[in-house]
Amino acid sequence: xxxxxxPLQQPSRSRDLDKLLLRPGNLxxxxxxxxEQLSKDLDEYVRILVVGAGGLGxxxxxxxxxSGFRNLEVIDMDRIEVTNLNRQFLFRLxxxxxxxxxxxxxxxxxxxxxVDIVPHFCRIEDKNIEFYNEFxxxxxxxxxIEARSYINTVACSFLEYDSDDNPREETIKPxxxxxxxxxxxxxxxxxxxxxxxxxxxIWLFPPQVKFPLCTLAETPRTAAHCxxxxxxxxxxxxxxxxxxxxDNPKNMKWVxxxxxxxxxxxxxxxxxxxxTQGVVKNIIPAIASTNAIISAACALETLKIAxxxxxxxxxxxxxxxxxxxxxxxxEFERDKDCLVCGPGIRIELDPSITLQKFMxxxxxxxxxQLSKAxxxxxxxNLYMQAPPVLxxxxxxxxxxxxxxxxxxxxxxxxHVNGMTSKNDQKTSCLRKLRxxxxxxxxxxxxxxxxxx
Amino acid sequence: xxxxxxxxxxxxxxxxxxxxxxxxKSNICLLNCGPTGSETLKNLVLGGIGSITVVDGSxxxxxxxxxxxxxxxxxxxxSKAKCVCSFLQELNDAVKAKFVEEYPDTLxxxxxxxxxxxxxxxxxxxxxxxxxxLDRICRExxxxxxxxxxxxxxxxxxxSLKEHTVIESKPEHFLDDLRLNxxxxxxxxxxxxxxxxVQDPVAHKHIPYVVILVKLADEWAKSHGGSLPSTREEKKxxxxxxxxxxxDNYREAxxxxxxxxxxxxxxxxxxxxLNDSSVEVDSSSSDFWVLVAAxxxxxxxxxxxxxxxxxxxxDMTSSTEQYxxxxxxYQAKAEADFLAIEQMVRNTLKKIGRDxxxxxxxxxxSFCKNARKLKVCRYRPxxxxxxxxxxxxxxxxxxxxxxxxxxxxxxxxRAVDRFAxxxxxxxxxxxxxxxxxxxRLKSTTIGLLNDLGCxxxxxxxxxxxxxxxxxxxxxxxxxxxxxxxxxxxxIKLITRQFVPISGTYIFNGIDHKSQILFL
Numbered sequence: 001x002x003x004x005x006x007p008l009q010q011p012s013r014s015r016d017l018d019k020l021l022l023r024p025g026n027l028x029x030x031x032x033x034x035x036e037q038l039s040k041d042l043d044e045y046v047r048i049l050v051v052g053a054g055g056l057g058x059x060x061x062x063x064x065x066x067s068g069f070r071n072l073e074v075i076d077m078d079r080i081e082v083t084n085l086n087r088q089f090l091f092r093l094x095x096x097x098x099x100x101x102x103x104x105x106x107x108x109x110x111x112x113x114x115v116d117i118v119p120h121f122c123r124i125e126d127k128n129i130e131f132y133n134e135f136x137x138x139x140x141x142x143x144x145i146e147a148r149s150y151i152n153t154v155a156c157s158f159l160e161y162d163s164d165d166n167p168r169e170e171t172i173k174p175x176x177x178x179x180x181x182x183x184x185x186x187x188x189x190x191x192x193x194x195x196x197x198x199x200x201x202i203w204l205f206p207p208q209v210k211f212p213l214c215t216l217a218e219t220p221r222t223a224a225h226c227x228x229x230x231x232x233x234x235x236x237x238x239x240x241x242x243x244x245x246x247d248n249p250k251n252m253k254w255v256x257x258x259x260x261x262x263x264x265x266x267x268x269x270x271x272x273x274x275x276t277q278g279v280v281k282n283i284i285p286a287i288a289s290t291n292a293i294i295s296a297a298c299a300l301e302t303l304k305i306a307x308x309x310x311x312x313x314x315x316x317x318x319x320x321x322x323x324x325x326x327x328x329x330x331e332f333e334r335d336k337d338c339l340v341c342g343p344g345i346r347i348e349l350d351p352s353i354t355l356q357k358f359m360x361x362x363x364x365x366x367x368x369q370l371s372k373a374x375x376x377x378x379x380x381n382l383y384m385q386a387p388p389v390l391x392x393x394x395x396x397x398x399x400x401x402x403x404x405x406x407x408x409x410x411x412x413x414x415h416v417n418g419m420t421s422k423n424d425q426k427t428s429c430l431r432k433l434r435x436x437x438x439x440x441x442x443x444x445x446x447x448x449x450x451x452x
Numbered sequence: 453x454x455x456x457x458x459x460x461x462x463x464x465x466x467x468x469x470x471x472x473x474x475x476x477k478s479n480i481c482l483l484n485c486g487p488t489g490s491e492t493l494k495n496l497v498l499g500g501i502g503s504i505t506v507v508d509g510s511x512x513x514x515x516x517x518x519x520x521x522x523x524x525x526x527x528x529x530x531s532k533a534k535c536v537c538s539f540l541q542e543l544n545d546a547v548k549a550k551f552v553e554e555y556p557d558t559l560x561x562x563x564x565x566x567x568x569x570x571x572x573x574x575x576x577x578x579x580x581x582x583x584x585x586l587d588r589i590c591r592e593x594x595x596x597x598x599x600x601x602x603x604x605x606x607x608x609x610x611x612s613l614k615e616h617t618v619i620e621s622k623p624e625h626f627l628d629d630l631r632l633n634x635x636x637x638x639x640x641x642x643x644x645x646x647x648x649x650v651q652d653p654v655a656h657k658h659i660p661y662v663v664i665l666v667k668l669a670d671e672w673a674k675s676h677g678g679s680l681p682s683t684r685e686e687k688k689x690x691x692x693x694x695x696x697x698x699x700d701n702y703r704e705a706x707x708x709x710x711x712x713x714x715x716x717x718x719x720x721x722x723x724x725x726l727n728d729s730s731v732e733v734d735s736s737s738s739d740f741w742v743l744v745a746a747x748x749x750x751x752x753x754x755x756x757x758x759x760x761x762x763x764x765x766x767d768m769t770s771s772t773e774q775y776x777x778x779x780x781x782y783q784a785k786a787e788a789d790f791l792a793i794e795q796m797v798r799n800t801l802k803k804i805g806r807d808x809x810x811x812x813x814x815x816x817x818s819f820c821k822n823a824r825k826l827k828v829c830r831y832r833p834x835x836x837x838x839x840x841x842x843x844x845x846x847x848x849x850x851x852x853x854x855x856x857x858x859x860x861x862x863x864x865x866r867a868v869d870r871f872a873x874x875x876x877x878x879x880x881x882x883x884x885x886x887x888x889x890x891x892r893l894k895s896t897t898i899g900l901l902n903d904l905g906c907x908x909x910x911x912x913x914x915x916x917x918x919x920x921x922x923x924x925x926x927x928x929x930x931x932x933x934x935x936x937x938x939x940x941x942x943i944k945l946i947t948r949q950f951v952p953i954s955g956t957y958i959f960n961g962i963d964h965k966s967q968i969l970f971l
Contacts, residue, residue: 286463
């Protein structure tokens with residue numbers, strides 16, 4: 001397959017990458033087709049979205065641009081701050097205040113010719129869902145569970161299943177997700193329908209520690225207690241109605257002063273301005289090296305998914321560099337009943353059925369046996385059992401046709417929340433249903449959008 | 453110029469002002485500024501490293517534009533070291549950046565004294581023979597050395613110096629030092645001042661769990677000939693009395709009961725350090741070993757088998773007043789232990805002919821707080837590892853499924869260097885010779901394994917093929933990852949905080965099952 005008369009040293013930019021993309025191998029992905037065409041396709045057609053232009057995002061943009069990807073977009077709603085400069089290497093002191101996405105895109109394009117990066121200075125929710133469907137792979141460099149959850153829901157909403165409950169390959173939107181904190185980090189590959197999605201393994205994220213209110217109010221013992229008292233209790237008492245702004249230095253100083261007073265009152269040491277900021281803003285320590293490591297792992301996986309040039313990470317890598325170096329690869333399994341990436345239970349209905357009749361059906365359905373159901377469709381409440389105000393508002397829908405309520409779609413996803421019996425105990429449960437209306441002309445193959 | 457404190461806020465929260473000061477005082481040398489070396493240095497420069505010298509004799513060519521962010525179009529044809537240096541300067545105008553347009557191998561051969569001026573040398577993309585020579589030079593000059601290499605989807609990082617001692621190892625999870633299994637007189641009498649059967653419910657639910665456990669343990673010992681619960685039944689019985697109390701402090705006491713059952717005294721790891729031959733100190737001993745000598749004296753005598761008390765206590769359900777009182781008890785003992793050790797340190801310094809005040813009080817204090825967490829890292833000279841690796845370990849890796857790719861990479865990375873020495877190019881460097889190279893690499897590998905004493909071992913064919921496919925490519929993503937790890941190790945070595953990697957870290961970018969090998 002390799003050309004035997006290739007001249008020795010070609011002055012090519014892709015001198016190193018070529019070895020990986022132009023040559024056949026044995027430890028490669030199942031669909032790997034080495035050659036110039038692969039290189040060209042990567043260059044011309046593959047679009048990658050980088051979500052976040054901070055510590056991970058800057059590294060990701062660089063790594064992807066130097067891994068053969070030419071068409072990148074980056075989205076970030078934040079502006080550059082001084083405390084970013086110890087690791088977000090695309091930004092300089094004079095850039096403070098400017099939008100991260102725009103500066104990052106500009107800097108990478110300046111240094112790497114031929115790469116095109118479109119910046120989006122906005123919230124991820126501001127883009128319509130179809131925007132995310134343009135990309136072959138979405139690489140995440142985020143710092144919150146909520147943001148990850150959102151992108152995950154969007155990417156999984158493109159997923160469709162065939163009649164054998166297998167995911168349809170062309171609807172799978174791969175995501176590569178990275179996260180860091182001090183010397184620790186993780187990198188994971190998410191193939192909706194195949195590997196667990198973010199929601200399937202939500203239990204991986206430990207709940208955030210919150211101090212009991214009585215400790216803060218009556219028996220503080222640590223500096224953090226004094227700080228949170230000032231932040232969560234005293235602020236509201238004194239500044240009725242005015243929300244606390246953690247980015248306002250005056251607000252922060254006020255909290256610090258109050259915390260100091262309280263600490264002195266109780267004889268508690270350790271309240272410093274720096275510590276106060278850390279507790280109030282939940283500051284996560286961050287360094288360049290960990291971000292570099294995790295982003296590089298993510299970029300490498302992105303390259304592998306896009307080209308098949310090697311085996312992929314399967315599917316979750318944890319990393320800890322504080323004591324020696326520990327990495328572990330875990331192959332997590334999907335939750336078949338996942339409300340976000342699962343197929344949902346398929347229900348065939350007559351288009352004339354009312355919402356009330358539909359709910360009655362749920363009680364009788366052998367796999368569901370769901371009573372007192374609340375029903376939502378694409379985020380809209382069709383019927384809510386509670387609170388009374390909502391119940392009253394949605395009650396008229398009960399006698400309406402479900403098909404009409406669902407915008408006359410021949411099939412779509414519906415979420416139902418109700419009570420079910422398990423081992424003689426009644427428990428609440430949420431279920432994803434694939435509703436299909438019999439005999440309706442299903443011309444438009446609609447997205448099975450996740451309405452969550 | 454950005455006010456240093458603010459810019460570095462996010463990292464100061466990890467290594468503090470002292471760690472930062474150590475970074476800002478250091479002088480680093482980088483050998484070869486391809487992406488592996490450049491990325492290593494980029495991270496260090498961003499973090500505020502004091503001075504850097506980039507050594508590389510090559511000129512920037514088209515291929516470099518495809519894998520190195522620190523060179524750009526305008527640098528084509530120029531000295532790579534010069535270009536990388538100027539970009540690094542842009543990243544942090546406080547760093548003192550120099551470059552030397554010279555091939556590292558030449559410097560190693562002709563000017564070994566060049567390296568003595570540096571705190572640490574980051575040697576990237578060196579072949580086996582150069583590694584051995586450089587290692588000798590740096591050991592001689594007492595310069596910290598760290599090797600890093602990217603090769604296709606593989607790589608490695610290996611620190612090399614005689615000894616690295618750590619006081620502030622800052623382990624993530626480490627048991628608090630409450631001494632519930634061995635309370636001292638003041639703690640005992642503090643606990644005696646509480647009545648576990650107090651009528652007032654508010655008082656009852658605010659008794660700190662430390663007090664609960666000290667009292668219950670004392671009661672138990674009195675009725676069991678002085679011993680604490682040791683069998684499963686005894687431990688269950690001990691906890692049973694507390695289960696009935698449905699209060700937070702009792703719940704905390706149950707959760708922490710294991711601290712009562714834990715064996716007294718110091719860990720075996722610490723005992724090993726106290727038994728080390730370096731504890732026999734003399735005037736050439738490092739401060740660390742002088743401190744350890746004093747620690748050994750304390751543990752053996754005044755400490756009664758225990759290290760100095762750490763002094764802090766975790767948060768627990770309690771009234772503020774009682775919590776603060778309890779804190780004071782612990783702090784007082786920690787202070788007393790510290791003063792005893794301080795005296796021993798000053799005496800030891802005098803004995804070995806050093807100024808008794810030459811180790812600052814703050815250092816001794818930090819040493820006492822961290823005494824249970826000390827770490828000593830030692831590294832074999834590269835030559836020794838290469839010529840006579842730990843054979844049992846090597847054989848274990850070769851037959852263990854979890855290690856097979858990693859150890860395969862380790863062997864192959866050395867085999868490709870031998871190959872290059874014989875054939876003047878790396879295997880697979882040219883498309884035309886692929887099949888031939890695979891065969892040659894295979895026989896080179898077998899030869900190497902024989903030399904190392906592993907005659908019957910064989911590496912997976914696929915891996916050998918893959919190594920040829922790589923053709924010594926330096927891929928950016930891999931270089932960034934390996935460089936990231938190298939930079940992190942440099943930080944640990946210079947700040948003397950956290951624990952550096954012992955052994956050789958092998959990066960496996962094929963399935964990410966990377967491993968650390970101890971050879």
